[in-house]
Amino acid sequence: MPDLYYVPGSAPCRAVLLTARALNINLNLKLVDLHHGEHLKPEYLKLNPQHTVPTLVDDGLSIWESRAIITYLVNKYAKGNSLYPEDPKARAVVDQRLYFDIGTLYQKFSEYFYPQVFGGAPADKEKLTAVENALKLFDTFLEGHKYAAGNNLTVADLSLIASVSSFEASDINFLKYPNVKRWYETVKSTAPGYEEANGKGLIAFKELVNNMLKK
Incomplete structure (x- = not known):
């Protein structure tokens, strides 16, 4: 199950949640407390030097930027799905x-x-x-x-x-x-x-x- 570091109100995070739901992919949701600077801690910066949300960690891969994440999810877990056509x-x-x-x-x-x-x-x-x-x-x-x-x-x-x-x-x-x-x-x-x-x-x-x- 991929880990998703996210903030509920964030539009990019919501885009990932929508995609995961459409693909029936379960994500391990990890809330990031931006107010208390969790995104600036060394362990988070190691995952994402740009310290943004969302960040997806899947099988050793750490990837951020929601549009890259959502296309990755289709390519890995639902290749050929019409959500991201192969044509x-x-x-x-x-x-x-x-x-x-x-x-x-x-x-x-x-x-x-x-x-x-x-x-x-x-x-x-x-x-x-x-x-x-x-x-x-x-x-x-x-x-x-x-x-x-x-x-x-x-x-x-x-x-x-x-x-x-x-x-x-x-x-x-x-x-x-x-x-x-x-x-x-x-x-x-x-x-x-x-x-x-x-x-x-x-x-x-x-x-x-x-x-x-x-x-």
């Missing part, structure tokens, strides 16, 4: 959506929202515009498709739904984009174990945000 063209689209998530959509959200939550910074209109532009792109990607990378649920959807659901804790109205709204409701209703794997963690994230903004 090169289909897989390329899934990879592109994963890279769009980490490099554009979730990144722009992080740059806009996290300084407000963790640094007490005021909302930056230019950064909000960057988030909205990313959502417009995502809305375009979804045109004519049920899911993010076509008409089948893939790990791209599981990563993106973890990211986009986090927007619920902010003032970003992502549901005004019709394709995004449709996709969001579709994935929530079709991703295996959605509430257990993502919904509970999203509640924890919202509680964290509320507590931080009250300070």
